[in-house]
Amino acid sequence: MTVALPASLLLVGAGKMGGAMLDGWLKIGLPPARITVIDPYPSPAMQALADKGLTLNPALADLAPQAVLVLAVKPQMLDEAAPQLDRLIGADSVILSILAGKTITDIKERLPAARAIVRAMPNLPASIGRGVTAAVGSSGLTLAQRDLAQALLSGVGSVEWLDDESLIDAVTAISGSGPAYVFHLAECLAEAGRTLGLPADVAVRLARATVSGAGELLHQSDLAAGTLRENVTSKGGTTAAALEVLMAADGLQPLILRTAQAAKRRAAELSG
């Protein structure tokens, strides 16, 4: 069954992530005329969409209740953004929050009219339809409302529904923030290449193509990441020598664990 995209969608905060999801939704056919965006300093891209029928920064008093309200401001801005939104929530509205750390209870406290909330944690590749989102629904969410959220989230990548909201902070630490870890790996590879004597621009191109090529192979292959790693590793060769360092007891695994733990701790601090 194909679920229709929402009849009206209000995006509150069209920054890096809200803008990325909006790009994805436009690509799957959500008409600009159904979209309203609130953002104090809209990007030129957002201004251009306004020329194509998207409603940008209208007087909120003139706006009817919305089928979907997407909360995409920084968590620290929720208190400032929320008061003007409550009257835009109708009996059937779905609140889709992507705010790191903010719980369903935190959102209900700010938006007393909200009955149906989806707390989701997407990631930046949503802008090219290759995101991954984990989501949890509030107690008042109907099946039809969950299908509507699924239609939006699956339009920008894959979706994992969770029953336990407390897992969302771990999701944030792995897949929400994760693209930054991967981009940093590309930076580190380029820097290592430069240190080994490669011209800086060549090192950047090699690192970028290596990370994106390996990511694409992982995407297209049915093989586990470990098997793909083994396929690069010739016995007694260069990769084996490299992995002795990377996979040592004090290598990448404990570093990534500490990295993710720091992100999860910060998510917990942002709640409330």
Ligand SMILES: NC(=O)C1=CN([C@@H]2O[C@H](COP(=O)(O)OP(=O)(O)OC[C@H]3O[C@@H](n4cnc5c(N)ncnc54)[C@H](OP(=O)(O)O)[C@@H]3O)[C@@H](O)[C@H]2O)C=CC1
């Ligand atoms: N970036 C990512 O990869 C991910 C982000 N998230 C979540 O998405 C949310 C947004 O993050 P991100 O896109 O990185 O941050 P950004 O700062 O890029 O985006 C937030 C946007 O909201 C705008 N804004 C500020 N105040 C208001 C307001 N009162 N009403 C409407 N808009 C407002 C900001 O404008 P201005 O810049 O002028 O202040 C900005 O354009 C966060 O809650 C984050 O946890 C979730 C998953 C991944």
Ligand SMILES: O=C(O)[C@@H]1CCC=N1
């Ligand atoms: O850095 C952040 O707080 C957000 C949440 C996950 C990715 N970016």
